[in-house]
Amino acid sequence: MTLAGKPRSEGMATGTAPRARDPNQPEAPWEAPYAITTANGYAMCAMRHMYEYGTTSEQLAWVKVAASHHARHNPHAMLPEVVTVEDVLNSPLIADPLHRLDCCVISDGGGAIVLVRPEIAKKLKRPLVRIIGVGEAVKHLTGGTFDLTISGAARAGPMAFAEAGVTAADIKYASIYDSFTITVIMQLEDLGFCPKGAGGKFVADGNLISGVGKLPFNTDGGGLCNNHPANRGSMTKVLEAVRQLRGEAHPAVQVKNCDLALAQGTGFQLATRHGSATMIMERE
Amino acid sequence: MAAFASRKLAPPVITAENKTFFEAARQGRFLIPVCTACNRAHWYPRAICPFCAGDKVEWRAAAGKGTIYTFSVMRRVKEPYIIAHVTLAEGPTMLTNIVACDAHEVRIGQPVTLVFQDTDGGPPVPMFKPA
Numbered sequence: 001m002t003l004a005g006k007p008r009s010e011g012m013a014t015g016t017a018p019r020a021r022d023p024n025q026p027e028a029p030w031e032a033p034y035a036i037t038t039a040n041g042y043a044m045c046a047m048r049h050m051y052e053y054g055t056t057s058e059q060l061a062w063v064k065v066a067a068s069h070h071a072r073h074n075p076h077a078m079l080p081e082v083v084t085v086e087d088v089l090n091s092p093l094i095a096d097p098l099h100r101l102d103c104c105v106i107s108d109g110g111g112a113i114v115l116v117r118p119e120i121a122k123k124l125k126r127p128l129v130r131i132i133g134v135g136e137a138v139k140h141l142t143g144g145t146f147d148l149t150i151s152g153a154a155r156a157g158p159m160a161f162a163e164a165g166v167t168a169a170d171i172k173y174a175s176i177y178d179s180f181t182i183t184v185i186m187q188l189e190d191l192g193f194c195p196k197g198a199g200g201k202f203v204a205d206g207n208l209i210s211g212v213g214k215l216p217f218n219t220d221g222g223g224l225c226n227n228h229p230a231n232r233g234s235m236t237k238v239l240e241a242v243r244q245l246r247g248e249a250h251p252a253v254q255v256k257n258c259d260l261a262l263a264q265g266t267g268f269q270l271a272t273r274h275g276s277a278t279m280i281m282e283r284e
Numbered sequence: 285m286a287a288f289a290s291r292k293l294a295p296p297v298i299t300a301e302n303k304t305f306f307e308a309a310r311q312g313r314f315l316i317p318v319c320t321a322c323n324r325a326h327w328y329p330r331a332i333c334p335f336c337a338g339d340k341v342e343w344r345a346a347a348g349k350g351t352i353y354t355f356s357v358m359r360r361v362k363e364p365y366i367i368a369h370v371t372l373a374e375g376p377t378m379l380t381n382i383v384a385c386d387a388h389e390v391r392i393g394q395p396v397t398l399v400f401q402d403t404d405g406g407p408p409v410p411m412f413k414p415a
Contacts, residue, residue: 016360030296031379034379040367047354047356051393095358095359096387143335
C-alpha cells in the first residue's frame with residue numbers, strides 16, 4: 001500500500017475553500033450553494049460537541065499542545081515549535097470555534113506499507129508487527145437523521161477490538177487521525193478510550209503526551225504539527241504506530257515496552273459523510 | 285459582523301431527481317420529499333427513500349420552520365458567512381446557511397425560518413434567518 005500526495009506544492013494551501021466536486025453527485029445541489037469546506041464542516045462538529053458536552057476551546061487546544069511536544073523531536077516536522085493552550089486560543093479564528101492552531105498543516109509527502117506472508121516475515125531482519133484487528137465503517141447523513149458528535153469510529157473501533165480480542169485500556173500507543181483537534185477528541189471517545197462526551201477532559205493536562213499522560217498519541221507530531229499529505233491520512237498514522245511497535249520512534253517519545261498499538265483514520269468530512277478505519281497491531 | 289449570502293451563489297445542477305423542488309422554489313414554495321411507504325420525510329432529497337428504499341417518494345409542502353442543530357461562522361474568507369445544519373419541523377436536518385442576522389446572535393437551538401436566496405442565473409436555494 002502506498003501514499004503519495006503533493007497538495008501543498010499544488011496550491012491547496014487551505015481548508016477554507018470549498019473543494020471542487022462532481023456536480024452530478026446527488027448531494028452536490030444540496031451542498032455546493034452553502035460553501036461547506038473542510039474547516040467549517042469540522043467546526044460544526046466541534047460546535048455541537050461543545051453544546052452537548054460542555055467541551056471547551058482550552059480542551060481542544062490540549063490536543064495541539066500534545067502534538068507540538070512530540071513534533072519538537074521530529075526534524076522533519078513542519079511545525080516543530082512547542083505551543084501552549086494560550087497560543088492556540090490566541091491564534092485567529094478560522095471557522096468558529098476552530099482557531100488556526102486547531103487545524104492541521106497541509107504538506108507534501110508519501111509513505112508505504114509492505115505486507116508479507118508470515119513465512120516471509122520470519123526471514124526479515126526487522127522487528128515484526130502483526131495486524132490483529134481491523135474495522136471499517138461509513139457514516140452518512142442518513143436522510144437527515146445524524147448525530148454530528150459521533151464518527152464512524154464508533155462502528156469501526158468495536159469491530160477492530162473484537163477481532164483483536166483486546167480493549168482500549170490495553171493499548172499502549174494510539175495514532176489518531178488529526179485533521180483538526182476536534183477530530184481526535186471525537187474518535188478517542190468513539191474508540192472507547194473514554195466515555196462519549198468526556199473526550200475534552202480526557203485530552204486535557206497533557207494526557208496525550210508521551211511520558212506524561214496515559215495515552216501517548218501521534219508521537220511524530222501528527223497532522224497538526226508534522227505532515228498531512230493529501231488523502232489516505234491513515235498512512236502516516238500506521239507508519240508511526242509501526243515505529244513505536246518496533247521501538248524505532250524518537251527516544252524522547254518512544255513508549256516503553258510498546259507491544260500493542262492502534263491506528264485510526266477518517267476520510268472526507270465528519271460533518272457530512274466519511275469513511276472510518278481502525279487497525280490494531282502488536283509486536284511479535 | 286453582519287452575515288448574509290452576499291457572495292455569488294453557484295446555481296445548483298438541475299436533475300430529474302430535483303427538478304420539481306427547484307421549479308417550486310422559483311415560485312417561492314419550499315417542498316420536502318416524503319416517502320409514502322414509511323411516511324417519513326428525508327433530506328437531502330432522493331428519488332428512493334433512504335430509510336426504507338421505497339420508490340414512492342412524493343413532494344409535499346414544508347413549513348419552512350426549523351431550529352439550528354449546529355453552525356459555524358466562516359471567518360477567513362473575503363465574505364464571511366454562516367454555515368449550519370437546521371433541523372426542520374418535518375424531522376430531517378439539512379445543510380444550509382443562516383442569513384440576515386449578526387453572527388454573534390446565532391445559537392444552537394435557535395428557531396429559524398426559511399428564506400429563498402437567489403443564485404447566479406439559477407433557481408433560488410433554501411436558507412434560513414432567525415424567526
